[in-house]
Amino acid sequence: MKNDAGISKEALTGSLKDYRAPTGLDLIGRTDAFFGWQDERRRQSVWPYARTISSPPAANCEAVSDSNETLSGVNFGSQDYMSLSSHPKVKQAAIDAIGRFGVHSAGSAALLGNTALSRELERSLSEFVGGREIVLYPTGWAAGYGSIQGLVRPKDHIVMDILAHSCLQEGAKAATANVHFNRHLDLGSVKGKLQRIRQQDSKNAILVVTESLFSMHSNTPDLKALRELCDRYSAVLLVDCAHDLGCMGENGLGQLEAQDMLEGADIIIGSFSKSFASNGGFVAVKTRAAAEYLRYYSATTTFSNAMSPAQAAAVLSAIEIIRSQEGKKLRRALLSNILKLRTDLSRAGQEVLGVASPIVPVHVGDEARGRIISREMSAIGAIANLVEYPAVPLGQSRFRLQVMAQHTDSDIETIVTAFRNCMDNTAASDGTNKLAADLNAKNRGVSAA
Numbered sequence: 001m002k003n004d005a006g007i008s009k010e011a012l013t014g015s016l017k018d019y020r021a022p023t024g025l026d027l028i029g030r031t032d033a034f035f036g037w038q039d040e041r042r043r044q045s046v047w048p049y050a051r052t053i054s055s056p057p058a059a060n061c062e063a064v065s066d067s068n069e070t071l072s073g074v075n076f077g078s079q080d081y082m083s084l085s086s087h088p089k090v091k092q093a094a095i096d097a098i099g100r101f102g103v104h105s106a107g108s109a110a111l112l113g114n115t116a117l118s119r120e121l122e123r124s125l126s127e128f129v130g131g132r133e134i135v136l137y138p139t140g141w142a143a144g145y146g147s148i149q150g151l152v153r154p155k156d157h158i159v160m161d162i163l164a165h166s167c168l169q170e171g172a173k174a175a176t177a178n179v180h181f182n183r184h185l186d187l188g189s190v191k192g193k194l195q196r197i198r199q200q201d202s203k204n205a206i207l208v209v210t211e212s213l214f215s216m217h218s219n220t221p222d223l224k225a226l227r228e229l230c231d232r233y234s235a236v237l238l239v240d241c242a243h244d245l246g247c248m249g250e251n252g253l254g255q256l257e258a259q260d261m262l263e264g265a266d267i268i269i270g271s272f273s274k275s276f277a278s279n280g281g282f283v284a285v286k287t288r289a290a291a292e293y294l295r296y297y298s299a300t301t302t303f304s305n306a307m308s309p310a311q312a313a314a315v316l317s318a319i320e321i322i323r324s325q326e327g328k329k330l331r332r333a334l335l336s337n338i339l340k341l342r343t344d345l346s347r348a349g350q351e352v353l354g355v356a357s358p359i360v361p362v363h364v365g366d367e368a369r370g371r372i373i374s375r376e377m378s379a380i381g382a383i384a385n386l387v388e389y390p391a392v393p394l395g396q397s398r399f400r401l402q403v404m405a406q407h408t409d410s411d412i413e414t415i416v417t418a419f420r421n422c423m424d425n426t427a428a429s430d431g432t433n434k435l436a437a438d439l440n441a442k443n444r445g446v447s448a449a
Contacts, residue, residue, distance in 0.1 A: 010037065011044040012368035017390040042067045046371035048378070048386045053078075056086045059406045063383060073381025074414045076401040081247040081358040082322065082330050083406035084277040090317045097313035105306040109136060110295060113306030121312045124319050125270075125282055129253070130262050132284040133291035135298070138307055140242055140271025142300035143281030145171035147238065147269055150298025151290070152176055152207055159193045159235070160209040161185065163216065168209050168240060184214075187225050194233040206235035212255035213244040216392050216400065218354025218361050223261040230266075238267040246275030247334060247358055252322045274358075275322065278314040280307045334358060334405040341403055341412050348420040353398065360401040361387075362419065370397035373422045382418035 019034035041047035050066040057078035063071040084090050097117055107113035122134040137143035144167030152158060152175035160172055162181045172179045180197065182189035190208065197206055208230050210221045223239065230237045239261075244254030252275075256262045268284040283298075285291050296302055307315075321327050338356050345352050351363040364370040367388045374386040388397040401415065 007044045007046060007372065008040060011041045011046050012371055015367065015389045015394075020390075041371070045069065045375045045378075048371070048374040051077075051383075058083070058086055059404055059408065059411050061383065065378065069378075071378050071381075071383055073383055074411045074418075076382070076384045076403065076407075076411075076415050078404070079243075079274045079358075079402050080277070080404055081334060081402070082275045082277075082318070082327070083404045084275070084318045084321060084330075087277065087317075087321065089321065090277050090314050093313040093317035094310040097309040101309035103308060103310065105308050107305060108302060109306040110302045115306075115309050115312065117309050117312040117316065118307055121307075121316050121319075124316055125284070128319060128323060129268055129270075129284045132268065132286055133288050135283045135285070135291050135294045135301060136307055136312075137281045137283065137301050138304045139279055139300075140269075140273050140281035141167040142304060143269050143271065143283050144168050144240055144242075145174070146294065146298035146300035147267055147283045148172050148207065148209070149174045149300070150294045151267075152205070154178075156205040156207065157197050157201065158207045158209060159190060159197070161211070161214075161221070163214055164209055164211060165215070165240060165242070168211075172209070184217075185219060185221050187222060187229070190226065191229055194229060194235060198233050206230075206233065207238055208235050209238045210240070211243075212239050212241040213248075213357050213359070214354075215243050215359055216361065216387060216398075218357045218359045220255050220355060223255065223259045223264060227261065227264040236266045237264070238269065239265040240269040242269065242271035242281075243274055243359060244357060245270045246318070246322045247331060249331070250328065252327060252331060272311070272315050272318075276315045276318040278307075278311045278318070280311050280315060330405040334403060337403050337405065337407045337412060340409065341401065341407075341416070344412060344416045345419070348416055350416075350419065350423065358403045360403060362399045362401060364397045364399065364423070365395055367395070367397045369426045370399070372426050373399075373419075376422045376425065377418050380418055380422075382415050384415065384419075 014037055022030040024030045038047060047066055052064045053061060054064060055062040057080050059075055061075040065071055101115050105113040118136055125134045126132055137146060144165060148168060148171030154176050156176050157178040158172045158176060159180045159182055161184055163184045180193045182193050208226060210226060213220055227237055241254055241256060246252050248254040249257040251257055253262060270282050272278045272280040283294060341360050342352050345362060353361040353363055370386050370388055377384060384399045384401055387400050392398060
């Protein structure tokens with residue numbers, strides 16, 4: 001059965017959640033059901049994931065879809081917020097590092113994987129985040145996971161925002177069974193969890209986990225209020241700053257700066273893959289003892305190869321730019337682009353979520369409609385990422401537009417026009433809306449974690 005857009009019902013219904021926990025004796029064969037569903041979406045050009053970029057991730061780029069269709073046009077799907085991945089100084093720093101050290105770290109940081117560049121990067125990051133001790137990780141995901149797994153033990157407790165990133169949730173799961181999820185940004189929920197834990201356990205540690213900027217909703221917690229709750233209940237505060245560190249704030253310190261909480265966070269996590277033009281991440285703590293403990297008990301650094309020399313050099317160069325007058329100029333350009341995109345989308349009748357940040361979520365709603373819009377936008381040269389259930393709640397699919405300092409007014413006008421036209425076109429399709437209603441009815445009562 002196909003709808004008015006000529007797409008099969010199978011391609012517009014169902015979600016990743018349906019295939020998350022397959023059962024049966026055949027460990028390999030039971031993956032077939034997922035692949036069948038995925039491949040139907042691929043054949044219908046409504047599988048918008050696993051695209052391959054064939055040019056730099058700039059404001060305009062070329063890519064190839066998972067079904068080998070060529071895509072080209074304005075790019076709001078890459079997270080190069082400061083537009084540093086193609087910056088001449090950053091590229092030259094990586095080239096020079098390869099010439100000096102080769103292409104590979106060839107070892108764990110706990111053994112012989114460090115280079116002079118990684119040690120210099122630790123010093124530079126320490127200066128950037130107020131003199132803390134720095135532990136480097138090969139990816140941002142590894143930093144988030146390892147910060148929790150490395151410090152929390154089975155009798156300890158974790159109070160975590162329900163929308164915390166996968167790396168934080170998986171790290172918590174690996175560390176202890178005592179994981180307590182609070183409602184998103186709900187201070188009353190956090191307080192209730194802490195109160196109940198302390199009534200039953202006055203001896204073991206509690207880690208409160210949040211993000212400075214939540215990437216699916218573009219919203220932020222009240223960090224000072226969380227600090228006060230941590231002080232009241234003898235808890236430690238961890239803040240994951242992956243999406244605003246480097247790119248927001250006068251000095252590039254994001255919400256930690258905006259809320260005057262650089263000192264108030266006990267543990268800071270950062271990722272280099274958003275604003276720092278490289279892979280990798282770090283954990284910043286206040287004592288040498290905590291840093292050394294993480295180096296030898298945090299599995300994702302102890303048992304992973306260290307960052308490559310080229311990665312360390314790229315991040316070093318990026319930090320230098322981020323902390324310079326050029327960095328301030330780039331952040332102003334980025335903020336100007338963010339505000340223009342949000343304003344223009346709202347004027348075009350679109351529902352823009354969250355607060356001003358490099359992530360601009362635009363609400364669509366029906367999953368089927370989102371899939372069709374994604375297909376149509378790609379066809380007219382507008383590259384953006386669809387986010388659907390279970391990454392966001394059922395019936396709340398959205399496009400997560402990611403803004404760069406390099407975007408122009410023309411780029412923004414192009415994506416807004418494309419989005420408005422595609423939204424209007426799909427709104428006129430009764431068949432699409434019927435299939436979306438079928439999907440919602442099928443999954444009604446199930447919410448995303």
